[in-house]
Amino acid sequence: MAKSEKQKLKLLYIRDLLLEKTDSDHAITTNELIQELEKEGIGAERKSIYQDIQLLNDHVVEVLKKTTKPQGYYVEDRDFELAEVKLLVDLVEAAKFVTDTKSRALIKKLERLTSVHQGKRLQRQVLVTDRIKTANESIYYNVDCIHEAISQNKKISFLYYRWTVQKTEELRHNGEPYTINPWRLTWADENYYLIGYDEEEGKVKYYRVDKMKKVQILLKERQGSEYMNDFDFGNLHKRTFGMFAGEEEVVTLRMSEKMAGVVVDRFGKGISIRPLENGEFETRVKVAVSNQFFGWVTGLGTDAQIISPNSVKERYRDYLMNLVRQYI
DSSP states (O other): HHHHHHTTTHHHHHHHHHHHHBBBBBBBBBHHHHHHHHHHHHOHHHHHHHHHHHHHHHTTOOOEEEEESSOEEEOOOSOOOHHHHHHHHHHHHHHSSSSSSHHHHHHHHHHTSSSSSHHHHHHHHOOOOOOOOOTTHHHEEEEEEHHHHHTTTTTEEEEEEEEEETTTTTEGGGGGOOEEEEEEEEEEEEEEEEEEEETTTTTTEEEGGEEEEEEEEEEEEEOOHHHHOOOTTTTHHHHHHHHBBOOEEEEEEEGGGHHHHHHHHHHHHHHHEEETTSSSSEEEEEESSHHHHHHHHHHHHGGGGEEEEEHHHHHHHHHHHHHHHHHH
8 A cells, every 4th residue: 555545544543553552541642653653654743643633532432531641542432341342252152053263263353342451351361161162164154044045035955964872963854955944043052043934844943053054045935924923932932941842832830939030030020920828839831842841840859840731741740750760
């Protein structure tokens, strides 16, 4: 870039220097700004720096002046506070569906939302642990492709696999592609899921995005709008357990009072709770009845009991009996 062209970008260079190198604990002096600009082949006088700082203050970003030693200019307010960036970093670190390589790349980008000094603090706080991460680097392509299909109102096809005892990938559906009508992507139980409508079976299905391969957008129009427009996405995670589908039922549970927090955490404050006289309460909740739901109830031990409907009680009894038989 010619020197004259760089000179025109002086204001942008100053803005970037302030955002990158300063915060409330670290200011940059006028002389230091001039020296940094000279490294880029941009000449500047002290008077022009003052004018540029004022212009930035009026139209771009609030630049504060530190009057106590060491004196200088700094930017304090940013689009994201340090605590907010730390929260985003923690989410990236915790996400199983984000590969280790991509996690580190994303965290590097998040650090650029802060000053270099705050970025070093973030690096010291990031825990390097043996967290389980997906190895499927194509998940980002999958997500982008699914979003595009939803935007275009098109169906998608994909291969879907599971792990074998030899820890190898085994394609399901006899290796044939699945065809589904994509409607939503959601994050649940530390995994990314596609929520799609299977028109042949007339029901909603869930697929782990990190277990999908060769996702393709089809020319066929997406089906199921008459069903999915009434689908309650907002309460999906309350009703399903481990994103396993099942027939939805309104189930009455009788529980110990100390389980009230467990129920509210799971189903939200909007549920009805009827206190009983013996230190228990009853609540009616809508759930997708599955082995995962039964496992959740079992985990609560004698503090939880399914009261109705009888059909669900009988299924739960069979579930428990089958477990017991394994240990007889």
